[in-house]
Amino acid sequence: MTNIKTYNAISSKGLDYLKAHHYEINGNDAPKGILLRSQNLHDEPIDDNVRAIVRAGAGFNNIPVEELSKRGIAIFNTPGGNANAVKELTIASLVLAARPVVGAIQFANDTRGGDVSLRTESNKGGYRGTELAGKKLGVIGLGNVGSKVANTALALDMDVIGYDPGLNANTAWRVDRHIVHARSVEEVLEQADYVTVHIPLEEKNRYFIDADKLHLMKPTAALLNLSRGGIVDDEAAKEALDNDQLRVYITDFADSVLFDNPKVIITPHIGGSTIEAEDTSALMAARQLDEYLTTGNIVNSVNYPDINEPFTTKYRVGIIHENVPNMLGQISKFFGDHNINIEQLSNRAVGNYAYTMVAINDFTEEQQELVKTALDEIPHVILTRRYVNPRI
Numbered sequence: 001m002t003n004i005k006t007y008n009a010i011s012s013k014g015l016d017y018l019k020a021h022h023y024e025i026n027g028n029d030a031p032k033g034i035l036l037r038s039q040n041l042h043d044e045p046i047d048d049n050v051r052a053i054v055r056a057g058a059g060f061n062n063i064p065v066e067e068l069s070k071r072g073i074a075i076f077n078t079p080g081g082n083a084n085a086v087k088e089l090t091i092a093s094l095v096l097a098a099r100p101v102v103g104a105i106q107f108a109n110d111t112r113g114g115d116v117s118l119r120t121e122s123n124k125g126g127y128r129g130t131e132l133a134g135k136k137l138g139v140i141g142l143g144n145v146g147s148k149v150a151n152t153a154l155a156l157d158m159d160v161i162g163y164d165p166g167l168n169a170n171t172a173w174r175v176d177r178h179i180v181h182a183r184s185v186e187e188v189l190e191q192a193d194y195v196t197v198h199i200p201l202e203e204k205n206r207y208f209i210d211a212d213k214l215h216l217m218k219p220t221a222a223l224l225n226l227s228r229g230g231i232v233d234d235e236a237a238k239e240a241l242d243n244d245q246l247r248v249y250i251t252d253f254a255d256s257v258l259f260d261n262p263k264v265i266i267t268p269h270i271g272g273s274t275i276e277a278e279d280t281s282a283l284m285a286a287r288q289l290d291e292y293l294t295t296g297n298i299v300n301s302v303n304y305p306d307i308n309e310p311f312t313t314k315y316r317v318g319i320i321h322e323n324v325p326n327m328l329g330q331i332s333k334f335f336g337d338h339n340i341n342i343e344q345l346s347n348r349a350v351g352n353y354a355y356t357m358v359a360i361n362d363f364t365e366e367q368q369e370l371v372k373t374a375l376d377e378i379p380h381v382i383l384t385r386r387y388v389n390p391r392i
């Protein structure tokens, strides 16, 4: 049985799927795959046998993608699997930013001296809030989460302005036509009463909301960060709150600089923590892992190009290689030189890497052995895997 190593609490929906497909979970053999949520893999040694790592979640900044890509390890995430959960917590956070619900609950439960009179109608005046309707929401990042938040805010009668320079023909359709597309993030920050950030923690987005950007915001505005710690400069946010340049900051990422601050609400990274989201993400992760390890199909990879085709031949060879000229020529020549007939050849590249899948019917043991050893010796080939179709 193929061993899969897991980290963190993975929903049984994903684990059961793997067990039903003849995988062992956390067995003694060297693992072929890793399934995880927020474990920091930057500090973990990754076994030489590992061929795939799947994050049951959207962000993958906890995985050393660049380093593992050079080793031929395919890395996957589960886009959209928990987007609805994050959307709902973002809407709850908007309400918490508009109404002093947290303080009001503490007030109503305050048992100091057992004084019930504290909780009377006449004392509740300090807990008046405002309404979201008619206010402007700025959404930075209109991907799986941001587009859902933006569309839902329209139904709350908010005006919505969004910013996402990465939208393309495949993703733009998710965003309701009533949402204004800003040409710059500055436009969003200057206009919005509420700003919510839904972007990945990549190097270019570290401290994306910094002191300069905070200065552009209205002093009455609220800032929400359910993306990642490190996307907002929390020190700068604290300073803005202290100087009345920002009204409230809600974040899903604990940071000691923000502790015990009445203008801050912190949740412990629970944006994706619903039963539904955990089940969906774990099942997506398990399926993608099994698909890659058994057929070579790549779906939702964050480091290699996706190739997802029906497995109709007896064999396939998947070749991960660098995206440099003449690789296809050399690979086809290799098969030709060894008298192996190619039924179909698929190739896609993204960034520095490319994936070539070769479909084969007639493949002697000797030829298979040769492919395993000699193909990897072509310069710029990173890793070759052979797949056998169990249905033929």
Ligand SMILES: NC(=O)c1ccc[n+]([C@@H]2O[C@H](COP(=O)([O-])OP(=O)(O)OC[C@H]3O[C@@H](n4cnc5c(N)ncnc54)[C@H](O)[C@@H]3O)[C@@H](O)[C@H]2O)c1
Pocket (backbone or CB within 6 Å): 057, 058, 059, 060, 079, 080, 082, 083, 086, 140, 141, 142, 143, 144, 145, 146, 163, 164, 165, 166, 167, 171, 198, 199, 200, 201, 205, 208, 226, 227, 228, 252, 269, 270, 271, 272, 273
């Ligand atoms: N709190 C949680 O538990 C939780 C759960 C899910 C996701 N997240 C975080 O939220 C992030 C977004 O999730 P998603 O599912 O929407 O991802 P996604 O990949 O679907 O969308 C991200 C969007 O951000 C855009 N983007 C990137 N950089 C940008 C920038 N500088 N300015 C504007 N737009 C930019 C991209 O073009 C993309 O459309 C994830 O990367 C993850 O870090 C947190």
Ligand SMILES: O=C(O)CC[C@@H](O)C(=O)O
Pocket (backbone or CB within 6 Å): 037, 038, 056, 057, 058, 059, 060, 082, 269, 270, 272, 273
């Ligand atoms: O596993 C979780 O609960 C967090 C998931 C979240 O960080 C994500 O990026 O999808």
